[in-house]
Amino acid sequence: MPEPDAVPGADASRWDARHAVAGPVVPMPPDAVRGREHLLPAGGRALDVACGRGGVAAWLAGRGFAVDAVDVSPVGLAAGAALAPGVTWIAHDLTTGLPVAGPYDLVVCQRYREPSLYPALAAALAPGGLLVITVLSEVGDSGGQFRAAPGELVAAFADLVPLAIAEGGGEATLVARRRE
Ligand SMILES: C[S@@+](CC[C@H](N)C(=O)[O-])C[C@H]1O[C@@H](n2cnc3c(N)ncnc32)[C@H](O)[C@@H]1O
Structure with missing residues (x-):
């Protein structure tokens, strides 16, 4: 598979440097559903937003x-493409929006927070589709501009049906389903 095109910008080079020195990546479920994988749809289309080196995308x-x-x-x-060539790997700056249209049966966004x-993310869900999102949180941490305020995810996705909500230890998680 050809390497995805480069995306200009500070985020890309900063994250390239971090990913380049990280250890081997292995397929892994999203943290928020580990041990409760029964919450996931049986199959269909999935979107991994800010997928990093692709461990979650490869697992899906x-x-x-x-x-x-x-x-x-x-x-x-590129690390993800080596692990799972069948995934469609898309280079894109998410501060400009999503580069794909739904509907997706599953949308995962793990450890990337972009409130805009x-x-x-909600609109990309198919009816009955599942959102699994984890962001850095002020709850259980000293705070900072990159962290979600208490209740941010629940408020932002109020139209979805929550299945699991957690805040603490500097992270916030929401697992929620779009109504049919
Ligand atoms: C903390 S890592 C999380 C990676 C993966 N979701 C995981 O859980 O292992 C944050 C990811 O967000 C990506 N990222 C940061 N800024 C971005 C942007 N503006 N557009 C797209 N991806 C971005 C980084 O390249 C990095 O892979």
């Missing part, structure tokens, strides 16, 4: 999902 592909995976870092995407993207 292994479960039979048709996966699109988006990240700004060509180095991260929240409406697009």
Whole structure:
């Protein structure tokens, strides 16, 4: 598979440098559903937003999902492409919005927080589709501009039906389903 095109910008080079020195990547479920994988749809289309080196996208592909995976870092995407060539790896700056249209049966966004993207994540869900999102949180941490305020995810995705909500230890998680 050809390497995804580079995306210009500071985020890309900063994350390229981090991904380049990270250890081997292995397929892994999204943290928020580990041990409760029964919450996931049986299959269909999945989107991994800010997929990093692709461990989650590769795991989803292994479960039979048709996966699109988006990240700004060509180095991260290349690691993912080596792990799971069948995933569609997309280089894109998510501060400009989502580069793909739904509907997706599953949207995962793990450890990337871009509040301007929240409406697009919800809109990308198919009826009955599942959102799995984890962001850095002020709850259990000293705070900072990159962290979600208490209740941010629940408020942003109020139209979805929450299945699991957690805040603490500097992270916030929401697992929620779009109504049929
Ligand atoms: C903390 S990592 C999380 C990676 C992966 N989701 C995981 O859980 O392992 C954050 C990811 O967001 C990506 N990222 C940062 N800024 C971005 C942007 N503006 N557009 C797209 N991806 C971005 C980085 O390249 C990095 O892979």
